[in-house]
Amino acid sequence: MDFFPTFARLAGGKVPDDRPIDGVDQSDLLFGTSATGQREHLLTFVGANLMAVRWKQFRAYFADVAPGRSSWGGANSLAGTGGSAAPTNGYPKIFNIESDPREEYNIGAMYEWVLGPVLKCVERYKESLAKHPNPPAANITRF
Structure with missing residues (x-):
């Protein structure tokens, strides 16, 4: 569910803003800079x-x-x-x-x-x- 926004950030890309994207960037949780996810x-x-x-x-x-x-x-x-x-x-x-x-x-x-x-x-x-x-x-x- 949240792979697309997370991988886009990690790869230095951007998530399109011309349509709804069912996902949130979870890279902070992945790298341990946050104890909880963004969802x-x-x-x-x-x-x-x-x-x-x-x-x-x-x-x-x-x-x-x-x-x-x-x-x-x-x-x-x-x-x-x-x-x-x-x-x-x-x-x-x-x-x-x-x-x-x-x-x-x-x-x-x-x-x-x-x-x-x-x-x-x-x-x-x-x-x-x-x-x-x-x-x-x-x-x-x-x-």
Whole structure:
């Protein structure tokens, strides 16, 4: 995600300013001149669907993604036969991925305040779409 701006700086180049670039320069973290990175949140999409937002050490899921039977053993978030992603019923699920890296314990009831900052990240993203709309999804069925 952040390789392009970081490598551009390291190579002495510039990141284009005529379009949005989803990345931040992380060279200070890489070289140890900063103990923290320059990114506070990260949006996670599957196709055009916003599935989750990571904010600091929390991840909030807007879709309920259950482990699937995919060949690689990860979560199956595709629709159709065998699909297992569905919108959450009510509030998003929230996990503290530092203390619970396997995301086994939904702490949404105790940490519902996390939704405020998470939804602000989503709001800023949606506002950015007015100026810079996402390109249409690739059509992999038209040859």
